[in-house]
Amino acid sequence: MQAFQSDGVRALSALGVAVLGAGAMVTTSASMHAEAEPVPVIYSILNMTERMADRHACPLDLLHARELIETRYAATGYRLEFSPLADGPDVLLHELAATVSPEPEASTAACAWTVHVSFQGATATYQSTVAPSSTPLERVDLAPLPAASPATNTR
Incomplete structure (x- = not known):
């Protein structure tokens, strides 16, 4: 049971890191597009x-x-x-x-x-x-x- 909880915490941590990484990529992409073209x-x-x-x-x-x-x-x-x-x-x-x-x-x-x-x-x-x-x-x-x-x- 403890191994199952540990795997669940790891999975949630990995999911959190992935969501944060995706959010950072979207924010970076949006700021790149926000720069005005000449x-x-x-x-x-x-x-x-x-x-x-x-x-x-x-x-x-x-x-x-x-x-x-x-x-x-x-x-x-x-x-x-x-x-x-x-x-x-x-x-x-x-x-x-x-x-x-x-x-x-x-x-x-x-x-x-x-x-x-x-x-x-x-x-x-x-x-x-x-x-x-x-x-x-x-x-x-x-x-x-x-x-x-x-x-x-x-x-």
């Missing part, structure tokens, strides 16, 4: 440089600009998706415009860039002067704009 945000880069001489003297390396933007926004909770023609308040829009100074033919020419960023009502304007072969965003601290937090975005 919010998809469409972004666009527009070269607004008007004069062709400025465009030729100050070319915009779009691939490098995309890498810099995506790297700087990596820790924000947004997952950036590039679109070359997107526009609107929910689009992270980067408008870049260059002017070469003093003149394209001068041996010490530099590119003066203006970078205007807008997203969900927030805007920022940055200035950068770089060598003609450089990407203007390398010397600009493109801090993520203080727009609506990703948790409140209804997308």
Whole structure:
């Protein structure tokens, strides 16, 4: 009889441990699902440089600009998706415009860039002067704009 009680206690103990383990697994699984997935945000880069001489003297390396933007926004909770023609308040829009100074033919020419960023009502304007072969965003601290937090975005 004592062996039967001992086996019953062991069985109940094992059942209790199994139930507690399953509860811990469910809690861990639920907390993993509770972490927010990155919010998809469409972004666009527009070269607004008007004069062709400025465009030729100050070319915009779009691939490098995309890498810099995506790297700087990596820790924000947004997952950036590039679109070359997107526009609107929910689009992270980067408008870049260059002017070469003093003149394209001068041996010490530099590119003066203006970078205007807008997203969900927030805007920022940055200035950068770089060598003609450089990407203007390398010397600009493109801090993520203080727009609506990703948790409140209804997308």
